[in-house]
Amino acid sequence: MRHLLKTVSAAAAVAAGVLTASAVTTGAAHAATPQPTSLYAPSDLVLTVGQGEDAATATVQRAVTLTCAPKASGTHPAPGAACAELNAVEARFDALVDDNPKGICTKEWNPVVVSVTGVWQGKHVAWSTTFGNACTKNAALAEGALLNF
Structure with missing residues (x-):
């Protein structure tokens, strides 16, 4: 099973009202991106x-x-x-x-x-x-x- 993470540019996220100005200037947009905790789907x-x-x-x-x-x-x-x-x-x-x-x-x-x-x-x-x-x-x-x- 393959999972693809979709990335959004900081400018697009601000336009959508998702990120604050401080997140854009500090590069925190990537820090907030959830990462998978396992390679396996839970069972x-x-x-x-x-x-x-x-x-x-x-x-x-x-x-x-x-x-x-x-x-x-x-x-x-x-x-x-x-x-x-x-x-x-x-x-x-x-x-x-x-x-x-x-x-x-x-x-x-x-x-x-x-x-x-x-x-x-x-x-x-x-x-x-x-x-x-x-x-x-x-x-x-x-x-x-x-x-x-």
Whole structure:
């Protein structure tokens, strides 16, 4: 990803009312130009598992953080594998949920919500899904590192 910084002449900035006269005479126009703090777009996520029907009202049981750039880190138990999995599915979280899970679960309704919020490669993400109970969640997420924490 390439970012281009646009520079504006001091005279044009004064004409637009952006710079003060002292900034023009001291050359402070360049000092005020924001510089990137990293070569990587931010990728910081918070993943939660909670009891309830939706992420907004669920009682959070577990929460972990995951940072994928510049290196995998956070409180997630397997940050490297989780970041690799997230890259492989291009942050399409639904692709990580098995539609036909292998396993036998009761039909008990005791909803569990898994949610992901934060920033992935510089873009805001918010995703959640609800499972009928913990057994169906575990069966649907059996293969994969990202949502198993």
